[in-house]
Amino acid sequence: MASDSVALAERLLELAKSLQVSAAAAITAESVNGGSGAPSSAQAAHDAKHLIAETCDALMRSVLGPLEYTVLLAESCQESSALYFITSLGVADVIGEDTVSIADLSSKLNVQPRFLSIALSCLLPRGYFEEVGGFGSQVYRNNTLSRILRAEDPQTLKDAIGFVGDEGFKATSYLREAAVARPTAGADAEAKPVPAVNLAYGFEESVFAWMAKPEHPWRGQRMGKAMQQLHRMANGGVISDFPWASLASPVVDVGGGIGSLELALTKAGANGDVKFTIFDIPETIGNAKKTWAAQPAAMQEQVSFVPGNFLAPTLEETKLPQGKPTYLIRHVLHDWTDEQVVEILKNLAICPHHQHAAVGP
Numbered sequence: 001m002a003s004d005s006v007a008l009a010e011r012l013l014e015l016a017k018s019l020q021v022s023a024a025a026a027i028t029a030e031s032v033n034g035g036s037g038a039p040s041s042a043q044a045a046h047d048a049k050h051l052i053a054e055t056c057d058a059l060m061r062s063v064l065g066p067l068e069y070t071v072l073l074a075e076s077c078q079e080s081s082a083l084y085f086i087t088s089l090g091v092a093d094v095i096g097e098d099t100v101s102i103a104d105l106s107s108k109l110n111v112q113p114r115f116l117s118i119a120l121s122c123l124l125p126r127g128y129f130e131e132v133g134g135f136g137s138q139v140y141r142n143n144t145l146s147r148i149l150r151a152e153d154p155q156t157l158k159d160a161i162g163f164v165g166d167e168g169f170k171a172t173s174y175l176r177e178a179a180v181a182r183p184t185a186g187a188d189a190e191a192k193p194v195p196a197v198n199l200a201y202g203f204e205e206s207v208f209a210w211m212a213k214p215e216h217p218w219r220g221q222r223m224g225k226a227m228q229q230l231h232r233m234a235n236g237g238v239i240s241d242f243p244w245a246s247l248a249s250p251v252v253d254v255g256g257g258i259g260s261l262e263l264a265l266t267k268a269g270a271n272g273d274v275k276f277t278i279f280d281i282p283e284t285i286g287n288a289k290k291t292w293a294a295q296p297a298a299m300q301e302q303v304s305f306v307p308g309n310f311l312a313p314t315l316e317e318t319k320l321p322q323g324k325p326t327y328l329i330r331h332v333l334h335d336w337t338d339e340q341v342v343e344i345l346k347n348l349a350i351c352p353h354h355q356h357a358a359v360g361p
């Protein structure tokens with residue numbers, strides 16, 4: 001083992017110890033502040049965790065060397081595909097609280113056992129599922145990691161994995177084609193690149209309009225749930241590190257999706273008396289309303305909904321609520337080209353009398 005591997009391993013140990021300290025401090029701050037107020041040591045714990053992950057990766061590069069490390073990276077698509085395959089089939093759901101053999105899984109899911117066996121063997125070394133009775137028994141049980149692949153688990157990532165493994169994965173495999181593609185017509189052909197996801201699935205509209213189409217309503221619904229599941233991971237810090245209750249109300253959440261931020265805020269009571277207006281395309285607003293209809297009445301009273309299009313040709317046509325005191329935009333701008341981002345921001349800038357809260361990309 002190279003000497004820099006030892007140095008990295010020592011650094012890792014130091015970081016792991018400091019993470020323990022910041023995690024303990026974050027728990028103390030949480031209990032003192034009641035989960036709201038000034039930025040806490042939750043941020044320090046978050047930073048330490050990510051530094052540890054980076055250091056682990058540096059250690060792997062150092063131990064494996066350039067060849068093995070690069071092959072590992074190139075082949076990681078197989079594990080991603082296995083995770084998507086096993087999750088979208090519902091393997092963890094079928095196993096539930098039982099132990100299930102590969103033969104039973106195969107007949108319940110109507111897929112060839114060989115495919116199941118290969119995909120599961122990609123995930124087992126990563127810690128997903130337990131092979132009961134040891135290696136090769138082909139009888140499986142859920143464990144802490146595989147449980148979050150179940151639809152009913154409170155921490156489920158099933159829709160997030162579906163969205164990333166389907167639209168996300170297929171789009172990324174068209175990056176090269178997207179980089180050289182040019183729109184066939186139009187004076188602004190240079191200005192508007194064709195997104196990889198359009199090439200992958202062969203549609204022309206925006207990905208959100210396409211996902212919301214009536215021929216596959218499940219795509220739009222899955223994306224809504226995926227956002228909720230992905231953001232749940234990050235929401236903890238967002239809720240406690242920003243003084244939400246001090247914002248001027250109502251807050252218009254532009255491209256707010258099904259309101260996953262508001263679900264987390266209102267559940268935690270972190271918004272005080274502040275009310276929210278969720279603005280999104282009509283189909284997403286439909287999904288948002290369904291989600292909120294299942295929440296307690298006290299939470300429902302804190303949100304309202306406006307369907308629209310922040311890229312419509314005129315401000316009036318966008319249907320953006322005008323003259324509200326606060327506009328919030330989170331995890332939206334990264335989906336658009338620079339030119340479109342300028343359009344969206346211009347539309348927000350000309351809504352009079354407001355303050356802005358930009359969260360995330």
Ligand SMILES: C[S@@+](CC[C@H](N)C(=O)[O-])C[C@H]1O[C@@H](n2cnc3c(N)ncnc32)[C@H](O)[C@@H]1O
Pocket residue numbers: 206208227228231254255256257258259260261279280281284308309310311329330331332335
């Ligand atoms: C990545 S999601 C983020 C959702 C939400 N802000 C959150 O943090 O959970 C992007 C959102 O932008 C919405 N969106 C896309 N095009 C839009 C448009 N033209 N007008 C309004 N919203 C749009 C999508 O429907 C989707 O809900």
